[in-house]
Amino acid sequence: MTDQHSISRRRLLSTAGAAGAAGLAVGGAGGVLGSTAAHHSTPLTAVGSTMVPFHGTHQAGITTPAQARGHIVAFDLAPGADRKAAAGLMRRWSAAAEAMTAGRTPAGDDQIALDAGPCSLTVTFGFGASFFPKAGLADHAPAALVPMPAFPSDAIDPKQSNGDLWIQIGADDPLVAFHALRILQKEAAGVATPRWQMNGFNRTPGATARPMTVRNLMGQIDGTNNPKPTDKDFDAKIFVPDKSGPQAWMNGGSYAVVRRIRMLLDPWDDLTETEQEQVIGRRKSNGAPLSAPAPTGIETTPVDLEKVNPDGSLAIPGDAHIRVAAAQSNAGATILRRAFSYHDGYRADGSPDAGLLFICWQADPTTGFIQIQLKLDGSDHLTRFIRHESSAIFAVPGGAQPGEYVGQHLLEA
Numbered sequence: 124m125t126d127q128h129s130i131s132r133r134r135l136l137s138t139a140g141a142a143g144a145a146g147l148a149v150g151g152a153g154g155v156l157g158s159t160a161a162h163h164s165t166p167l168t169a170v171g172s173t174m175v176p177f178h179g180t181h182q183a184g185i186t187t188p189a190q191a192r193g194h195i196v197a198f199d200l201a202p203g204a205d206r207k208a209a210a211g212l213m214r215r216w217s218a219a220a221e222a223m224t225a226g227r228t229p230a231g232d233d234q235i236a237l238d239a240g241p242c243s244l245t246v247t248f249g250f251g252a253s254f255f256p257k258a259g260l261a262d263h264a265p266a267a268l269v270p271m272p273a274f275p276s277d278a279i280d281p282k283q284s285n286g287d288l289w290i291q292i293g294a295d296d297p298l299v300a301f302h303a304l305r306i307l308q309k310e311a312a313g314v315a316t317p318r319w320q321m322n323g324f325n326r327t328p329g330a331t332a333r334p335m336t337v338r339n340l341m342g343q344i345d346g347t348n349n350p351k352p353t354d355k356d357f358d359a360k361i362f363v364p365d366k367s368g369p370q371a372w373m374n375g376g377s378y379a380v381v382r383r384i385r386m387l388l389d390p391w392d393d394l395t396e397t398e399q400e401q402v403i404g405r406r407k408s409n410g411a412p413l414s415a416p417a418p419t420g421i422e423t424t425p426v427d428l429e430k431v432n433p434d435g436s437l438a439i440p441g442d443a444h445i446r447v448a449a450a451q452s453n454a455g456a457t458i459l460r461r462a463f464s465y466h467d468g469y470r471a472d473g474s475p476d477a478g479l480l481f482i483c484w485q486a487d488p489t490t491g492f493i494q495i496q497l498k499l500d501g502s503d504h505l506t507r508f509i510r511h512e513s514s515a516i517f518a519v520p521g522g523a524q525p526g527e528y529v530g531q532h533l534l535e536a
């Protein structure tokens with residue numbers, strides 16, 4: 124047994140400071156998704172102690188770097204559960220989330236995560252369109268919470284889609300993540316029942332020699348051209364601007380679009396690496412855009428959509444994913460992608476049931492995901508190698524201040 128194994132939970136928490144401020148991933152208002160460095164440069168021994176504050180202007184789990192383990196779960200209100208019952212649930216859920224993210228045991232604990240620190244646990248809550256009429260809050264439903272259009276290449280399972288309430292859980296340890304899921308599910312008893320639940324993962328902090336953007340299950344470096352919190356218009360693109368009136372409860376909030384996207388990994392693996400690179404528009408090995416000549420091009424080399432090859436063809440093909448998805452191709456539409464990979468075993472035909480739990484964040488889904496997906500669905504080469512199988516949009520309110528619960532400004536309006 125090494126020293127590391129014998130580090131107690133109390134010690135992990137008390138050494139959080141020793142990890143150094145730069146080693147702490149900070150969520151809420153000060154989140155740093157664009158800078159994976161703050162998250163991944165933490166020494167391996169600090170993984171347990173890293174804590175993301177629950178309280179803040181925005182909920183944690185949006186700009187927080189995506190953790191190694193993720194659970195997303197949607198609930199429907201139980202028959203007869205009203206606004207008061209929903210308020211009680213949100214109060215209990217927030218109290219449990221606040222305790223667990225700070226590394227304390229929540230009420231009714233079952234000791235699943237007793238020996239571990241918070242491991243960057245974040246818990247993010249959202250409301251689906253169906254919640255508002257059921258809770259007698261139809262007049263507070265945000266105008267931006269539109270139904271998702273049906274896209275021609277969709278293969279959506281309605282039972283694995285939508286839902287009244289949504290929770291996104293992320294942590295750098297699987298037991299810590301499951302513990303949060305289990306505690307929150309138990310708190311819902313009698314008020315809300317699970318509708319669907321999905322499990323995801325990312326590379327574990329410390330797995331690479333230096334901080335690097337994660338790879339998805341197709342092997343590509345994924346997340347490079349995400350907007351950065353330091354961008355001038357980041358807040359305007361990702362968070363709901365402050366307003367007054369019945370929708371003021373969404374101030375500081377954001378909209379989550381959730382799509383379970385299965386990857387057709389067998390046909391994908393039949394392509395040569397060069398063909399795969401043409402589909403995306405970036406090199407597979409290092410993520411450099413195809414507009415940057417090897418060997419000088421690197422992941423961060425700016426994309427040049429105008430660049431042509433000596434034979435006159437576009438360096439980044441006309442149907443390449445990064446061209447069709449780019450803000451320049453979609454009237455400036457910008458989303459913050461924060462995904463988890465998933466693998467749910469094998470399908471009847473022997474192919475992996477695996478892909479991306481695609482979660483993206485924006486101030487308005489109509490001018491964010493929907494605008495981009497309308498374009499991608501018709502003309503993105505990648506469409507031939509993926510299937511969108513689940514879909515949902517959730518209104519995710521701003522963060523709770525100390526003493527408040529998430530959604531209080533809606534439920535006590």
Ligand code: HEM
Nearest residue numbers: 343344345346347348349384445448449450479495496509
């Ligand atoms: C399984 C499905 C998908 C895979 C494997 C995938 C993969 C990738 C990869 C490898 C990149 C390049 C690196 C980067 O900038 O992150 C990228 C970029 C991007 N993707 Fe996807 N993607 C998927 C689905 C989607 C969907 C559904 C959307 C939105 C509707 C989307 C929007 C974007 C955007 C906006 C970019 C940045 C483009 C740029 O400005 O360079 N992706 N994606």
